[in-house]
Amino acid sequence: MTAPLHEPTAEAAPSPAEEATVATADAKAVQGRSLGRIAWERLKRDKLALSGGIVVLLLVLVALFAPMITSILGQDPNEYHENLIDPLFGTPTGSLGGISGEHLLGVEPVNGRDILARILYGARISLLVGFLSAVVAVILGTVLGILAGFFGGWVDSVVSRVMDGLLAFPQLLFIIALVSVMPNDLLGLTGSNVRVFVMILVIGFFGWPYIGRVVRGQTLSLREREYVEAARSLGAGRLYILFKELLPNLVAPIVVYTTMMIPTNILTEAALSFLGVGVKPPTASWGQMLSSAIDYYESDPMYMVVPGLAIFITVLAFNLFGDGVRDALDPKASR
Amino acid sequence: MLAYLIRRLFAAVVMLVVIVMVVFGIFFLIPKWAGVDIALSFVGKQADPAAVEGVREKLGLGDPIYAQVWEFFKGIFAGRTYTGGGDSIQCAAPCFGYSFRSEQAVWPVLTDRFPVTLALALGAAVLWLILGVSAGVLSALKRGSLWDRGAMVIALSGVSLPIYFTGMVALSIFVYGLDLFDGQFVPLDESFSGWFGGMILPWITLAFLYAAMYARITRATMLEILGEDYIRTARAKGLKERTVIGKHAMRSTMTPLLTMLGMDLGALIGGAILTETAFNLPGLGQAVLNAIKNQDLPIILGVTLITSLAVLVANLVVDILYAVIDPRVRLT
Numbered sequence: 001m002t003a004p005l006h007e008p009t010a011e012a013a014p015s016p017a018e019e020a021t022v023a024t025a026d027a028k029a030v031q032g033r034s035l036g037r038i039a040w041e042r043l044k045r046d047k048l049a050l051s052g053g054i055v056v057l058l059l060v061l062v063a064l065f066a067p068m069i070t071s072i073l074g075q076d077p078n079e080y081h082e083n084l085i086d087p088l089f090g091t092p093t094g095s096l097g098g099i100s101g102e103h104l105l106g107v108e109p110v111n112g113r114d115i116l117a118r119i120l121y122g123a124r125i126s127l128l129v130g131f132l133s134a135v136v137a138v139i140l141g142t143v144l145g146i147l148a149g150f151f152g153g154w155v156d157s158v159v160s161r162v163m164d165g166l167l168a169f170p171q172l173l174f175i176i177a178l179v180s181v182m183p184n185d186l187l188g189l190t191g192s193n194v195r196v197f198v199m200i201l202v203i204g205f206f207g208w209p210y211i212g213r214v215v216r217g218q219t220l221s222l223r224e225r226e227y228v229e230a231a232r233s234l235g236a237g238r239l240y241i242l243f244k245e246l247l248p249n250l251v252a253p254i255v256v257y258t259t260m261m262i263p264t265n266i267l268t269e270a271a272l273s274f275l276g277v278g279v280k281p282p283t284a285s286w287g288q289m290l291s292s293a294i295d296y297y298e299s300d301p302m303y304m305v306v307p308g309l310a311i312f313i314t315v316l317a318f319n320l321f322g323d324g325v326r327d328a329l330d331p332k333a334s335r
Numbered sequence: 336m337l338a339y340l341i342r343r344l345f346a347a348v349v350m351l352v353v354i355v356m357v358v359f360g361i362f363f364l365i366p367k368w369a370g371v372d373i374a375l376s377f378v379g380k381q382a383d384p385a386a387v388e389g390v391r392e393k394l395g396l397g398d399p400i401y402a403q404v405w406e407f408f409k410g411i412f413a414g415r416t417y418t419g420g421g422d423s424i425q426c427a428a429p430c431f432g433y434s435f436r437s438e439q440a441v442w443p444v445l446t447d448r449f450p451v452t453l454a455l456a457l458g459a460a461v462l463w464l465i466l467g468v469s470a471g472v473l474s475a476l477k478r479g480s481l482w483d484r485g486a487m488v489i490a491l492s493g494v495s496l497p498i499y500f501t502g503m504v505a506l507s508i509f510v511y512g513l514d515l516f517d518g519q520f521v522p523l524d525e526s527f528s529g530w531f532g533g534m535i536l537p538w539i540t541l542a543f544l545y546a547a548m549y550a551r552i553t554r555a556t557m558l559e560i561l562g563e564d565y566i567r568t569a570r571a572k573g574l575k576e577r578t579v580i581g582k583h584a585m586r587s588t589m590t591p592l593l594t595m596l597g598m599d600l601g602a603l604i605g606g607a608i609l610t611e612t613a614f615n616l617p618g619l620g621q622a623v624l625n626a627i628k629n630q631d632l633p634i635i636l637g638v639t640l641i642t643s644l645a646v647l648v649a650n651l652v653v654d655i656l657y658a659v660i661d662p663r664v665r666l667t
């Protein structure tokens with residue numbers, strides 16, 4: 001979607017002698033260097049992408065172990081600390097939103113819940129919805145994109161029209177509408193779990209055309225290649241060509257679009273919670289914290305800054321990593 | 336050209352019908368399937384059965400879905416009369432029905448709020464196109480420079496920030512901290528300067544996100560195009576660098592940008608909802624958000640139709656601009 005953040009800078013051109021050794025080393029390594037391996041070698045050299053990847057990994061760990069981390073810190077995301085609140089203004093006593101050795105990022109206004117604990121638990125919702133809705137979008141997009149590209153004809157027309165239509169839709173409007181009419185109990189789930197489940201499905205559903213378009217285009221061009229024709233002339237069936245010849249060549253663009261979709265989905269989840277149709281209180285989520293912080297942007301700015309930065313850092317890390325993955329998997333990139 | 340326009344308009348009408356049916360489906364079929372009575376949610380929890388029946392009859396909620404959709408469309412073009420529960424109300428065309436909650440007619444709500452959202456979206460679009468494209472072009476021309484890196488870092492941050500967070504930070508710095516604006520919405524017909532002062536932060540906030548995206552795309556496209564043969568030819572002919580960039584390269588750069596613009600218009604509605612919430616602007620986004628929370632179907636239908644219509648019209652304009660910019664594109 002976008003340009004690499006940093007172009008190869010004026011690296012000193014390797015001297016002829018060095019080039020020769022590099023060339024022989026390459027020649028030795030040529031056997032067995034898969035696309036994944038080449039991509040990984042490239043990614044390793046991309047410092048920004050790598051740091052983004054490390055932050056993403058840390059975030060995943062934090063989300064997985066949120067209950068353990070908070071219990072080590074001796075905090076609970078839903079415990080009230082009203083003694084830390086100024087009864088007159090409802091804002092935390094002490095400077096910077098009530099930051100102390102006990103409450104490392106301060107406490108919320110009015111009820112005094114520990115912000116760090118809520119941020120850690122909020123990471124679970126953000127990442128869960130971000131990842132799983134991307135999975136839904138990838139599955140739908142890949143299947144429908146391949147079908148449209150491979151079979152052409154009316155299948156292609158129908159799928160393409162639906163994709164165009166969905167892309168032109170005011171999506172957020174429909175996501176809000178769908179999430180808000182869902183009943184409180186669904187398939188044995190209750191409360192916030194219903195909202196999380198519905199958000200995953202709905203965000204995934206509106207995301208698939210982005211992947212579907214790319215997969216369709218790639219399939220269209222791949223199915224005319226010689227190697228597919230060769231397979232066909234050897235008597236390969238449609239299914240064989242689909243799974244053995246086409247799908248492996250679609251992995252790279254699918255991976256790239258998935259890594260780029262996750263941050264967008266995280267932003268959508270935060271937006272839904274901000275608008276009050278995401279997870280239900282008291283479940284902690286970053287968007288919801290921001291939406292309650294809107295009333296305190298004058299008196300307690302820290303309350304708004306912490307969840308805002310949490311979203312920013314998470315999305316930025318995913319974007320950096322995604323840019324790096326794209327550059328690493330792009331065969332045209334010459335580095 | 337005429338045939339093209341007619342075909343596009345026909346497609347747009349089909350799209351609008353589909354959108355209305357989807358909205359009806361969302362708000363009538365899902366509650367039905369979940370076992371919630373809409374007439375009941377309209378009257379209130381402790382209503383007597385007679386009142387609920389009256390409402391059901393008056394609004395035609397007992398009719399099959401297709402009949403309700405038909406009545407809705409007929410109301411827009413020919414007006415509609417609600418009868419039942421002992422009285423009858425005449426709703427003149429264009430009739431979008433009455434709010435379930437406030438019992439106000441929907442059409443005036445739409446006409447009141449549409450200009451606010453339109454002004455927000457248009458102002459932001461102008462800002463982001465100017466800022467994003469020029470930043471992207473400059474970055475591409477001075478590739479690798481301090482400016483390029485700085486601009487791209489800002490752009491990457493821009494695409495990673497939630498609009499409402501940027502908005503809140505802008506409010507707390509410029510309104511509360513520096514006291515430059517008063518952060519209140521003032522209608523345009525009351526005072527231009529007041530209106531402008533109230534809109535400037537929402538414009539910048541909304542434009543920032545898109546400017547960042549467009550700067551990144553412009554830079555990438557421009558870099559690709561500068562490597563093309565025809566640019567080398569233009570330079571070899573001895574054209575001034577200004578002409579090469581401004582006329583030859585810019586024209587090709589605009590095409591993918593226009594494609595993006597067409598796709599982003601739908602997403603822009605989402606951005607407008609968030610911006611209106613963060614800045615408390617009385618636009619369509621705010622209206623529809625409240626309506627969705629109250630399950631106020633007539634308002635939701637009206638807003639969805641109006642915004643979808645705006646998106647479709649804007650897309651048509653984008654497609655016509657396409658042919659203007661790129662002579663290879665023929666509208667057939």
